[in-house]
Amino acid sequence: QQQVKQSPQSLIVQKGGISIINCAYENTAFDYFPWYQQFPGKGPALLIAIRPDVSEKKEGRFTISFNKSAKQFSLHIMDSQPGDSATYFCAAYSNYQLIWGAGTKLIIKP
Amino acid sequence: ETGVTQTPRHLVMGMTNKKSLKCEQHLGHNAMYWYKQSAKKPLELMFVYNFKEQTENNSVPSRFSPECPNSSHLFLHLHTLQPEDSALYLCASSRSTGNTIYFGEGSWLTVV
Numbered sequence: 001q002q003q004v005k006q007s008p009q010s011l012i013v014q015k016g017g018i019s020i021i022n023c024a025y026e027n028t029a030f031d032y033f034p035w036y037q038q039f040p041g042k043g044p045a046l047l048i049a050i051r052p053d054v055s056e057k058k059e060g061r062f063t064i065s066f067n068k069s070a071k072q073f074s075l076h077i078m079d080s081q082p083g084d085s086a087t088y089f090c091a092a093y094s095n096y097q098l099i100w101g102a103g104t105k106l107i108i109k110p
Numbered sequence: 111e112t113g114v115t116q117t118p119r120h121l122v123m124g125m126t127n128k129k130s131l132k133c134e135q136h137l138g139h140n141a142m143y144w145y146k147q148s149a150k151k152p153l154e155l156m157f158v159y160n161f162k163e164q165t166e167n168n169s170v171p172s173r174f175s176p177e178c179p180n181s182s183h184l185f186l187h188l189h190t191l192q193p194e195d196s197a198l199y200l201c202a203s204s205r206s207t208g209n210t211i212y213f214g215e216g217s218w219l220t221v222v
Contacts, residue, residue, distance in 0.1 A: 043213030
């Protein structure tokens with residue numbers, strides 16, 4: 001019940017396309033859902049986050065869509081650029097614990 | 111420049127060696143973490159310290175020994191490691207086990 005399932009494991013998108021990464025959870029006590037971005041040789045860094053009382057949050061080209069009833073949330077990257085190539089992790093927070101998805105390696109082809 | 115600094119960035123050690131990884135955070139946080147990142151388990155929480163007290167140990171083998179002398183510094187002492195312990199070790203910090211954590215750039219460990 002503490003798991004966060006992330007898919008796909010890897011994703012290749014053409015430059016200018018939309019990248020979509022999905023996560024699903026079971027524990028309804030989760031109250032904060034961040035996405036982290038990790039470039040090779042660096043630690044993960046917070047990209048964008050959402051709380052369950054909001055269905056969508058947008059920051060520039062990055063949008064989180066949140067479906068509370070389905071217990072799913074997703075990251076959309078609009079107009080994907082080669083510089084977006086990285087590994088993306090979703091996570092869910094409750095009771096002082098962050099539970100991590102397995103990560104998605106995103107490659108944007110020029 | 112990251113607010114969480116890890117040294118060394120790369121470490122190669124034999125199975126009989128003793129070494130330590132160091133982490134320092136400049137963010138005024140009270141909680142610090144060690145994570146292990148490998149291909150098999152991308153982000154695996156190892157230890158959590160909150161106000162210098164260890165609050166979580168995720169069944170980590172005793173060959174990994176953490177030390178937190180104050181809220182700004184965290185060490186991971188390594189001894190008699192196995193080749194499967196080769197991984198990226200990430201240090202992180204947050205406000206008192208808050209929901210946003212800040213990672214360092216990691217220490218790449220290779221056990222030979």
